[in-house]
Amino acid sequence: MNLSQAFKMAGKSILANKMRSLLTMLGIIIGVAAVIALVGVGQGTTKQVTDQVESLGTNLLTVNITGRGSKTTVDYKEAEEITNKDDIAFAAPINQQNASVKNGSESTSVSVVGTTADYLDVKEYELAQGRFVAQIDLDYYQRIAVLGATTATDLFGTTNAVGQSFLINGVRYKVVGVLASKGSSLTGSNDEVVVIPITTSERLFKSKGVKTINVQVADADKMDQVVTELETELSKKFRGDTNSYRVFNQQDLLDSFSSISDTLSLALGGVAAISLLVGGIGIMNIMLVSVTERTREIGIRKAIGAKKKDIMIQFLIESIALSGLGGLLGIAIGIGTSQILSHAMKITVVLSIPVIGLAFGFSVFIGVVFGLFPANKASNLRPIEALRFE
């Protein structure tokens, strides 16, 4: 008996019991569909976040200065000294706090960023109107502010904000520029922001020193080198107290995020694999019932010359055909579901061929594993007893 003949037989027997076959396959269908949809959504989210981080620029470094107090802080001039290197394109020391801003009856809570002129370049903002914070504003503690696009609309509506004034924590500031809209990123909206000179913000918030330095490295290849240089400088500054500062690489963030999402994908895959396993047990159950039901058929086949091997192959192929068909239906449903998800919920869904192949392969493998026991049981039936079975 050849294999194509065996597949024909299996097909016939599956079609003879359509409802039961469908119910038997259900576990595999759901398992495969779940694998494909869940992993698709997981990978889609990863891709979305990765793209976003990458769009911020992979040559960005963030220096966090956590050590506070009279001796362990740096002021903005020291920060600029530290970051004054050939390989650093721009560096913006930042002293940032949340505050409520107010114009007449309009008030909102935004992040107020005290910084230097380089901030515009580091963050790759564009100016929509007016000018940005300049060195002279820092030197003279000017109470001027540049507004993010959303904050400008929140405070001044559609009227031109430049030249008008508003209150930050009750202190009056004059608007000198408005930033062009940039959208959201990992760290929240880029348009809900108020930028003021860092010297002014130290006074306003009564907090001396720099909390963060954003650094843009000229060449992405020099990242590691710059990180080392910065760490050496900072270590000198804080007399070896490495807990007072931290140089944070955008790539580190990306790596740690992708490791999180990998773990998540693995967990999703694991859950789906368990459901496939349960589906396989379902197939085994039905196959065992089917072997008992068809004892007489097995007896007849054996009496007219079917060998043990023939019966074994017949039932094994039936089980593989069931699980394989279930796998194919599952793939169709999984792809359909992810398409619906991506359209209805605006989620990026990445369908990966290896995952689809793996899910299908696994479902066929399940068919083999869980088909073996029933097939073996069938092939070991003794023809006389099987023929006597009613």
Place this chain on the structure above:
Amino acid sequence: MEAKPLIQIETLSKQYKMGGEIVHALDDISLRINYGDFVAIIGPSGSGKSTLMNVIGCLDAPTAGKYWLDGEEVSRLRESKLAEIRNRKIGFIFQGFNLLNKLSALENVELPLIYRGVPAKQRKEQAIEALTKVGLGERVKHKPSELSGGQQQRVAIARALAGNPPILLADEPTGALDTRTGAEVMELMKELNRQGHTIVLITHDTAISKQAKRVVRIQDGQISEEGGERREPQSSLQNGG
């Protein structure tokens, strides 16, 4: 020197345990069946005739003794080899037809040829030929449930014939049929015998056994020759009891 017999059984015994007791289903039996014979094995239920049929049909192995089928010693063969012998040498005709209900008449008849590995085209030709022989050439696409009892038994006979085995082994072939269709089936069997097929028929009905050329009676696991149309000379039996 006589021609080699199709079936030669020598001092064959079959015992099995049932509820701790050993049952001697066949006790030291010897039997020869020649090519072209039409032998009826008759006996009441419990006489061992089913066991004898299972042994002759290579469905069961004897406990002791020797059994040559078509010149081959088959009493000690492995299961897969026995399956092959059943496939090539024996055509089974069962009391309950034992057709596969989900397959058409043609597919049922093709089944033994599938296990023999006959290519599809030749298989179909042979199956149709066998069905035509039993007068069902027009009903090849029908399922067993769409056929009458007599027609189903004829499909079963066609299935037995399809592989052109040297022996047809019929177990109460008319048992599930009414008298008239039973008679038709018997006519068909006699016709097949006239065409040269060797037939071994197992029955408990003397009216059926009388139509055979030769009758072997079995009682309590032992056999005795009884004659039918033609009495076999006692000398052909080595231990005819």
